[in-house]
Amino acid sequence: WMVLEKAVVSTQSTGEKHVGGTTLKDVDSQLWVAEFAAFLKKSGKLTVPAWTDIVKTATFKELPPQSPDWYYIRTAALLRRVYLRQGVGTGALRKVYGGRKNRGSAPSHHRKASASVIRKALMGLEELKMIAKHPDGGRMITSQGRKDADRIAAQVMSSRQPQAAAQEE
Numbered sequence: 500w501m502v503l504e505k506a507v508v509s510t511q512s513t514g515e516k517h518v519g520g521t522t523l524k525d526v527d528s529q530l531w532v533a534e535f536a537a538f539l540k541k542s543g544k545l546t547v548p549a550w551t552d553i554v555k556t557a558t559f560k561e562l563p564p565q566s567p568d569w570y571y572i573r574t575a576a577l578l579r580r581v582y583l584r585q586g587v588g589t590g591a592l593r594k595v596y597g598g599r600k601n602r603g604s605a606p607s608h609h610r611k612a613s614a615s616v617i618r619k620a621l622m623g624l625e626e627l628k629m630i631a632k633h634p635d636g637g638r639m640i641t642s643q644g645r646k647d648a649d650r651i652a653a654q655v656m657s658s659r660q661p662q663a664a665a666q667e668e
Contacts, residue, residue, distance in 0.1 A: 521653040523582050530659070535575035535651045540568060545623050547571075557612040559600035574620040581621075581630050581638050582648055588637035592617045 523531060539545045551570045555563050566572065573596075580595065581587055596612035621638055624630045629644030640648070 520649060521656045523579060523648045523652045526652045526655045526659075528579065530655045531648075531652055532572060532575045532579060534655050535578065535648070536568060536571040538647075538651055539571045539574060544627055545571065545574060546626065547623075548619055554616065555613070556616055557597060557610060559598055559610040570616075570620070573616065574623060577617065577620050578624055578629060578640070578644065578648065581624075582640050582645065585639045586633045586635055586637040589614050589618050589621065591637075592621075 547570050552567075553563060555561075556569075556573070577592065580592060593611040593614055596617065597610055598612075599607045600610040601607055621630065624644070625632075625638075627644075628641055629647060630638045631641050633639040
């Protein structure tokens with residue numbers, strides 16, 4: 500459980516207390532990605548490529564994504580990955596979003612995800628000044644990106660608190 504009170508967050512698993520607001524690390528990743536994707540869509544600043552309705556996200560996929568908002572969701576998930584691990588590049592993210600290729604009766608093998616989708620999403624985040632190129636290669640989150648990510652995390656945390664209090668009663 501987590502209680503947000505006077506900017507001190509207590510976590511049961513570690514027993515540690517840290518001063519400051521809610522960060523991306525304090526909230527459920529699925530809830531945060533969905534909320535941040537909605538924020539990106541509502542802002543209208545992210546340029547979505549024209550090919551997003553027909554492209555597959557990897558060679559091992561049979562169909563393109565069914566959700567019309569999949570590009571916003573993938574972009575939010577990529578921002579989360581860059582937030583958690585500074586200096587991550589397109590190659591490492593291809594491995595993360597890769598998966599199993601079904602080769603019929605032959606054994607399955609891991610295949611990487613599409614570099615173009617990942618690269619275009621990262622470039623879109625760079626245009627929004629949320630991430631920047633890391634001096635040692637890869638990408639890093641900017642102060643603006645961290646601020647937006649933590650603000651959305653605080654919104655997710657505050658929306659979860661009334662639900663948790665209702666379940667306890």
